[in-house]
Amino acid sequence: MALVVTALVASTNCLASDFGSLREPGFDLLTPAPHQIDIEADDTYQFLVGANTLRRRINSFPDSAISLQHDMGVSQMQLPEVLLSYWFDSVNAAQFQFRYFGLYGSKPQTQPLAFGGSIIGPPQTGPVGAPMGQSLNPGGTRWYTFGGYYERRLTPLYQDHEQGLPVFLQGWDLRAKIGLEFTYNDFRINDGSPNFSQRSLFEARIRFHDKGLPIPAIGLEARRWLAPTVAFEVTAQGYWANKWDSGRGEGGTVYDSQSGFETHWRVVYSNRDWRGFAPFAGLSYYYSKYTQTSAGVGNLLRVQMIGPQVGFNWSI
Template sequence: MAIVVTTLLFSANCFADDFFSLRDPGYDLLTPAPHQIDIEADDAYMFTVGSNTLRRRINSFPDSAISLQHDLGVSQLQLTETLLSYWFDSVNAVQFQFRYYGIYGSKFESQPLAFGGTIISPNQKLNPGGTRWYTFGGYYERRLTPLYQDYEANLPEFLQGWDSRAKIGLEFTYNDFRINDGSPLFSQFSQYEARIRFHDKGLPIPVIGLEERHQLGYNFAVEITGQGYWANKWDSGRSEGGTVYDSQSGFETHWRVLYASPNWRGFAPFAGFNYNYTKYTQTSSGVGNLLRVQLFGPEVGFNWSI
């Protein structure tokens, strides 16, 4: 993260005089125009892969590792994402990101599950109904291409012609995860609902990201993005049987092919694949919350530059 911050600040200072020496981008897929607004929207049909687990411990009561797929029937999610970018010039931008996780599925569960200080009864259908899961992010984005564009001729051919961008910012997750909307059948009296409000003890987390674009032909370009975050046992400022420590990690990447016609005036549809990994852990002597989700699937969407 320190390397990205240093690069962004250094490049912004060194190339401040070069903003208006860049070529007029028009509706170029690689080079934004000053005061350009980019609207990006995509819809991904994501499949759960690997271990996807939910846990909730209250005090010393045992808790089960609940499989999203095998216990709740979650084999796919719908992941929609919207990005809004404003370019102050051809190099610097501010960006806002919103994601929505639509989680579906159901499963008849024949085993009892320990969750949140009680037992969820066996022989009932369980589902993630009622779950509300969103993320909100704000970033500073900087084109890195001006740092090396005068030296590209010395690079191998496959490294030439790429437009590189880096960003840094904060992301906050709102996740109210519920089993049967918080009210499955319990084997014993429970003062708790079957839900985890991760956002109650969650913190805004620093995020870094990179984006690469390359022209494939007159109307086509490839776009590869990646961003991630990692925080380990941060004091959440909340107490539940002692200080609750918040740990979060995540990574997402998109691999897309874009198409832009000069007659479409900045509108560029795309198709590709998306990988998303998310893990939340919140722990104290009185509570232990865990959600780990790994997703992969195809996506379609569009970029619109105005």
């Protein structure tokens, strides 16, 4: 984060007029115009990899590490996203991000699971020994992220010093951003009402947003032409917070910890005759870990996924 902030501050002496030589007549994917609005929309089909875990502890009751894949049948997620940017000039922009997480899957329960001070029912057995338990799924889950950022082009820091560098390091348009991201996550198992093996005082859900905080996030974006109408784009964005006082209590102060990283690798098609419309396709990776702890509660959600992505940029 310190490197991004330093780069943003160092580039404040570079005016929008410094980019005049880079911009050709008409729309340019790499060089925004003053007062330009960029609308980016994409959809990603992510396949879960590694350990993807959900836990909820109440007081000293035991809790199970519930696997999204092996216990709930979630093997993939869908992540539609909208990103809006307004360029005050050719250097500075304000950006808003919205994303929705769609979870799909269901799996017959094979073992009792401790969750939130109760036991999600052990599978029953039929008269001939066949399992008759319930199926578990993430139905009813509501999961969104909202982000607000300041974005700045860093090209003037190096555009006059590219000579002598290898060809693949020349011609990049680099941008940095810094802002806040907030996660709204109401995670539910069977819409909060699976069969319990004993009477439960709670629903099978975790309202992460009730004790969650907006978290500072930073990002980098880089674009480079591969051909007259084809560009390569790579982005990286992340955030980290460890045991921040959430201002809420549940058996003591609840500490909020969040960490996440995502990267996108895309090929963009940009034709001047298309008046700012530029479709793209590529690959996306996403990791997130959300932990909330106190003497009376322990919540955890960890996901890691990778998958193909398609979308478009539209500049007006």
